[in-house]
Amino acid sequence: MDGAELRRFAEALMSSISTSAVKRGAKVIGHIKAYIEHQEGFLHAHTVGEAGDITVDGREGGPVGRFRLVVNSIIFGLTVEAVKEATDEAIRKTSTLFGLVLEPTSLSRE
């Protein structure tokens, strides 16, 4: 995966989590943030759920074979469990879309 595609993945993930949360009845998207780190650099993406407001910044570097993803979703109007489901579903769907294989390491939810 090259840097540009990694950016597209981050952007698609933000959109997908937002959509997935709204589908479950979210009243307000507080802030959805993702941090991607890999040997070549890092990316951070975030959205507040408004149309066209997804931001992706960082140094994507060269081609990436493996990266670590941290997602922080703050969403109002859903239970913690529903936020978890919405986030997990979006990660799975977006990863599949981009041909990525997930390796869950540690999942911590509040």
Next chain:
Amino acid sequence: MAGWLGSGKTTLIIALSKGLSQKGVKVAILVNEIGAIPVDGRVIQDYGLTVKDIGGGCICCQLAGSMMRTLRLLREGPNPDFVILEPTGIAVPHAIKEMLISAAPSGEITLGPTIVLFDTTRATKLLGYETLQRVVTTQLRDADIIALSKSDAVEEEALAGTAESVRVINPRAQIIRLSVTNGDGMAALTRVVEDMTVTV
């Protein structure tokens, strides 16, 4: 540096800290974030800035001890000229100030201005939606400076209307139009941060 979720606090802190660092000012950043694994602190660190995460709760009600320990460690280590505090987007500044005043011996901390960011692209939602309104209004009332963030993304008429709405909520605050994207308001904000300090 307070403000509702997604108002641009981290982006502003990175830009402001870089500007201050270029002037030879040593800046450290304390980040309190919702979530088991912090994201903002990592992002700030990746831009080469000194940052400490305070996780595991809210600094305005649960983490006073942890915050004071971190501040003292910063003084003993990098000894910055400024510490910029980024609380969670749902924190209210007066609670943090009260905590600092009660936790620190007299004269140990010099408080700078409370800067509250207000996302002008979401003005109607932030001030009109009941769930958000109470916290957002309290944040604005607590501000010494209100930074109307993302001002480059809003039409002039809407921006003027937002400024007026915000002024009604807090008539004593200085209001600055801010865009980190095009640099509007950055020089003014830097000057204010440098000039306005209060010893407690």
